[in-house]
Amino acid sequence: MTIALDHAPSVFAFSANEFPEINGREEEWRFTPIKRSAGLVSGEAKIAGDIQVSAAELGGAKFEIVAKSDQRKGFTDRVAAFGFEHTTQVASLTIPNNVEIAEPIQLDLRADGKTVAGQIDINIGHQARATVIMNYSGSGAFAGNVDINVGAGANLVVVSYQDWANDAVQLSHHRISLAKDASVKHVVVTLGGNLVRILPSVNYQASGGAAELIGLYFAAAGQHAEHRLFVDHSVDNCRSNVVYKGAVDGQGAHTVWIGDVLIRANAIGTDTYEINRNLILSDGGRADSVPNLEIETGEIIGAGHASTTGRFDDEQLFYLMSRGISEDEARKLVMRGFFEDLLTLINVPSINERVRAAIEDRIAGV
Amino acid sequence: MSVLEIKNLQVQVSTDEGPKDILRGVDLIVRAGETHALMGPNGSGKSTLAYAISGHPKYNIVGGSVTLDGQDVLEMSVDERARAGLFLAMQYPVEVPGVSVSNFLRTAITAVRGEAPNLRHWIKELKESMAALQIDPTFAERSVNEGFSGGERKRTEILQMELIKPKIAVLDETDSGLDVDALRVVSEGINRVQASGETGILLITHFTRILNYVKPDFVHVFHAGRIVREGGPELAVDIEENGYAQFVTA
Numbered sequence: 179m180t181i182a183l184d185h186a187p188s189v190f191a192f193s194a195n196e197f198p199e200i201n202g203r204e205e206e207w208r209f210t211p212i213k214r215s216a217g218l219v220s221g222e223a224k225i226a227g228d229i230q231v232s233a234a235e236l237g238g239a240k241f242e243i244v245a246k247s248d249q250r251k252g253f254t255d256r257v258a259a260f261g262f263e264h265t266t267q268v269a270s271l272t273i274p275n276n277v278e279i280a281e282p283i284q285l286d287l288r289a290d291g292k293t294v295a296g297q298i299d300i301n302i303g304h305q306a307r308a309t310v311i312m313n314y315s316g317s318g319a320f321a322g323n324v325d326i327n328v329g330a331g332a333n334l335v336v337v338s339y340q341d342w343a344n345d346a347v348q349l350s351h352h353r354i355s356l357a358k359d360a361s362v363k364h365v366v367v368t369l370g371g372n373l374v375r376i377l378p379s380v381n382y383q384a385s386g387g388a389a390e391l392i393g394l395y396f397a398a399a400g401q402h403a404e405h406r407l408f409v410d411h412s413v414d415n416c417r418s419n420v421v422y423k424g425a426v427d428g429q430g431a432h433t434v435w436i437g438d439v440l441i442r443a444n445a446i447g448t449d450t451y452e453i454n455r456n457l458i459l460s461d462g463g464r465a466d467s468v469p470n471l472e473i474e475t476g477e478i479i480g481a482g483h484a485s486t487t488g489r490f491d492d493e494q495l496f497y498l499m500s501r502g503i504s505e506d507e508a509r510k511l512v513m514r515g516f517f518e519d520l521l522t523l524i525n526v527p528s529i530n531e532r533v534r535a536a537i538e539d540r541i542a543g544v
Numbered sequence: 545m546s547v548l549e550i551k552n553l554q555v556q557v558s559t560d561e562g563p564k565d566i567l568r569g570v571d572l573i574v575r576a577g578e579t580h581a582l583m584g585p586n587g588s589g590k591s592t593l594a595y596a597i598s599g600h601p602k603y604n605i606v607g608g609s610v611t612l613d614g615q616d617v618l619e620m621s622v623d624e625r626a627r628a629g630l631f632l633a634m635q636y637p638v639e640v641p642g643v644s645v646s647n648f649l650r651t652a653i654t655a656v657r658g659e660a661p662n663l664r665h666w667i668k669e670l671k672e673s674m675a676a677l678q679i680d681p682t683f684a685e686r687s688v689n690e691g692f693s694g695g696e697r698k699r700t701e702i703l704q705m706e707l708i709k710p711k712i713a714v715l716d717e718t719d720s721g722l723d724v725d726a727l728r729v730v731s732e733g734i735n736r737v738q739a740s741g742e743t744g745i746l747l748i749t750h751f752t753r754i755l756n757y758v759k760p761d762f763v764h765v766f767h768a769g770r771i772v773r774e775g776g777p778e779l780a781v782d783i784e785e786n787g788y789a790q791f792v793t794a
Binding site for chain 1: 627634639641643648687
């Protein structure tokens with residue numbers, strides 16, 4: 179089996195033309211409703227400008243809009259390259275070395291009904307600590323990327339909250355790079371949007387890196403929420419832990435989770451686990467879940483994956499109802515419970531509060 | 545005083561080869577304050593009786609009746625049966641990830657009592673009941689049954705019974721998989737409920753071991769989907785000494 183290796187990128191580029199055109203039959207596009215992408219996949223979209231990014235609660239961090247330069251790795255996805263190509267300026271957030279910022283830094287991102295591109299850079303210096311919340315809201319279509327560079331020994335929590343209006347489109351690559359002993363908790367919450375496709379990837383520059391990738395998604399009727407992860411264990415003694423959970427409810431609700439984890443031959447001492455769970459709440463919804471784990475060395479601490487997709491567990495409902503709890507209330511308990519352990523992992527109070535409220539809203543409509 | 549009346553109950557399950565008869569006419573009356581031991585070999589249909597009384601959707605009632613204080617139990621949904629006063633302590637209690645024991649119990653108590661319990665009283669009541677069953681207080685915040693040992697699950701079932709105070713409790717092999725200490729703790733819980741005189745207990749078991757701790761008023765021997773012998777506690781002694789074969793061949 180060389181599935182993950184097949185998924186390992188071979189093209190690195192800054193413009194869409196470097197990649198073949200997308201027809202929708204490619205492995206990495208086969209689940210995506212590319213016709214709903216506002217021309218971002220075909221490349222026919224007219225980009226009106228950059229996504230509007232505003233920052234608040236900066237603490238000791240610096241936020242600025244800077245000139246675009248190619249001093250970064252080329253992109254591995256055609257639409258990601260398209261987004262970069264059409265970006266004019268970069269929204270850059272820098273957390274200096276050794277700085278600890280307790281309060282979450284807020285980045286507010288808006289397309290304002292337009293078709294926009296954009297590049298967001300988050301650089302956290304060595305031994306620094308911070309939490310960054312990116313919040314996407316409103317209407318529009320966005321092709322753009324987030325480059326996250328975590329310095330040696332630094333600790334970053336970064337949350338990407340897709341709270342888009344229901345007609346919005348987003349196609350983004352989140353590229354995480356970890357220096358020696360750096361750790362990141364990357365959280366994706368996708369609740370809004372018509373089509374959201376996010377590709378979080380992790381690269382380890384030196385040993386001791388740790389990545390926790392957490393995702394929570396809930397697709398209602400007509401929504402497509404796709405998350406494709408690629409964790410590239412290319413150096414020794416690094417860790418990764420992936421936990422994604424989602425629900426689908428309603429006609430045409432579709433979620434996709436792809437978890438590619440590659441442990442290269444020299445990545446001895448790797449410890450990795452990935453899990454994806456999906457709850458199907460009604461007929462007409464669909465959840466695809468594909469874990470891919472490729473291991474090229476046996477000298478690892480651990481590697482595993484799990485994936486489950488199903489409806490309500492009848493035995494759970496029977497158990498709860500046998501204690502007098504109505505079927506409706508039992509379903510709500512199970513649904514809340516399904517996401518609750520994810521909130522324990524996310525553990526960012528303002529985000530947990532928002533997610534709980536959003537889930538309550540969704541539960542009320544089920 | 546409450547009474548559960550089971551008359552000529554016949555139950556089938558669906559299999560790949562078509563419907564299969566499991567219960568072939570069960571007659572049993574359990575009154576509040578009484579303790580009945582229902583004993584029988586594996587595969588005799590004991591657990592089916594427990595699930596059928598509780599309304600598990602897997603079991604099809606094809607004949608007979610079950611009433612609680614004259615009310616038709618078989619017409620009720622699973623949750624209605626529980627609110628009417630029936631309780632089933634399960635042989636294999638189910639994990640409910642992300643739902644804490646305290647949240648689960650508070651929701652169940654609210655449903656059964658018809659109103660939310662006074663918070664201060666409730667916390668005290670829960671603490672005391674957990675302590676009596678030697679359940680670690682931290683279990684209140686753990687997910688229901690998740691990562692619990694067999695003994696911990698069974699103690700949590702009895703905890704639920706003590707808090708819910710049902711009219712009739714069916715205990716499905718609550719003794720299975722318990723070590724001696726856990727068996728004693730669980731039995732003491734059952735005896736407290738028994739001593740209240742307000743709950744009728746139907747204790748389903750394969751072994752006589754638990755009857756050293758919980759004294760039954762009546763013993764019923766179950767075989768091939770029906771009760772084949774009834775008597776007092778002395779019947780359990782007979783089973784202990786001579787096994788089930790004597791009833792099977794009879």
